[in-house]
Amino acid sequence: MDDRWAALRDRALHGVAWSAVQNWGSRLITFVVFAVLAQLLSPESFGVIALAGTYIALLRVLVDQGFAAAIIQRDTLEDGHLDTAFVANLAGSVLLMAASWPLAHPVARLFDTPLLGPVIQALAPAFLLAALAGVQQALFERRMQYRVLAIREFAASCVGGVVGVGLALYGAGVWSLVGWFLAERTAAVVVLWTASPWRPGRQITRRHFMDLFSFGIHLVGSNLLDYVNRRADNLIIGYVLGPAALGFYDVAYKLYTAGVDLVTQTVSSVAFSAFSKLQDRRDQMRDAFYKGTQTASIVAFPAFLGAAAIAPDLIPAVFGAKWVPDSVHVFQVLALVGGLHALFYFNPAVLLACNKPHWRLGLNVMNATANVIAYTIAVQFGVVAVAAAFVGRAYLLAPVELWMLRRLIDVRTRTYLRNIAVPAVAAGAMAAALVALRIYAVPGWSGGMWMAVAIPAGTLSYGGLVWLLDRNLIRRLVRLARRLGA
DSSP, X not given: OOHHHHHHHHHHHHHHHHHHIIIIIHHHHHHHHHHHHHHHSOHHHHHHHXXXXXXXXXXXXXXXXXXXXXXXXXXXXXXXXXXXXXXXXXHHHHHHHHHHHHHHHHHHHHXXXXXXXXXXHHHTTHHHHHHHHHHHHXXXXXXXXXXXXXXXXXXXXXXXXXXXXXXXXXXXXXXXXXXXXXHHHHHHHHHHHHHOOOXXXXXXXXXXXXXXXXHHHHHHHHHHHHHHHHHHHHHHHHHHTOHXXXXXXXXXXXXXXXXXXXXXXXXXXXXXXXXXXXTXXXXXXXXXXXXXXXXXXXXXXXXXXXXXXXXXXXXXXXXOGGGTTHHHHHHHHHGGGHHHHXXXXXXXXXXXXXXXXXXXXXXXXXXHHHHHHHHHHHGGGOHHHHHHHHHHXXXXXXXXXHHHHHHHHOOOHHHHHHHHHHHHHHHHHHHHHHHHXXXXXXXXXXXXXXXXXXXXXXXXXXHXXXXXXXXXXXXXXXXXXXXXXX
């Protein structure tokens, strides 16, 4: 192993450690705030904010134009690239923010939800906040300086949580969710600009714009289709079944995505930066990919299958009884694909690092088309059927992504599956044991008492099974943990 690769590995591991602090610390606070608000607010409030968030997310894709990823990916970066990206993002955000005011009420009428109009108008400053943060965050990620990003997200989560819960206790209803989001994003921008020495200049040129645009244009199309993949279910449920049904679905989906983010974004945000620096050494990129996906599988498989097993007690205990049974059933179905999504979060990093944004675009075309068709059919049968369509599409198109990985970095399907086989088998056995125990051994226990036993019992049984099946896997995980803590 050459010195350059060893140094990059150490930087990546250090980045993973701080990315873990960023994701786990901030998302733990976010999850606690979300749970408190779920106890205080109605499903309709969450449905309205989910629809508004879907609108905001669509236009935010257009603000960045793929420039942040282009900044991270480029081998050589000039001041003109940064200045041009900042001004372009800022101009786009102002236009979209202004357009949201007249568009808000027609969107609300489309979904037959009058409150949606003023909520969209109130959330319009999110475009400006995203533009102010884009270049600064990309620079920190390019340099793998995740400590600043960790502090930023943690501080922002605290500020947003205080504002959101305070407004909810005051009786603000859906406006507590609006206040939570805006306060969090404002605090994030303030921390980012305080920590960063970079300030925009005047080197704004057409050449620098085209340098970034030639990479980013493929990413914009890919991100728009990724938006369809992530938000089409919200749009279709909100339009056909209304905001209350969307609220039940959204709470379960938020719990699911929180799990995916905790497992994957800790390493996937670092992976793109690290893979980009290995784009001329595909064998080393492949080895890093194998290790990253195996590590993710060790955590993701038991986390999702275990959570599905205890969901009938977990969701009412955390969010309240009003979310039973719809949110419970939706989450249990979504959890079946959590492990796969945790592994596949690395795939876009490989595609972009290998300068194949158009491949990612093509993949998202297939995913988006399949999602819209599946959701449109499934929504007639309720929110659980929509969740099942989401899971089915993911497994149906998984071989396509594996084929792309083989073409780019020679990932072998047999090796890939062998790396994740032990965590998958151990997690499946653990989940089956938890379900059997809940049904046959302790049917009279309260939900809290059951979870107090099930969580440590599941963790110990999973760890024991992995130890029996592959002790070297445990040893590698311990070594990795020591490097992260170094």
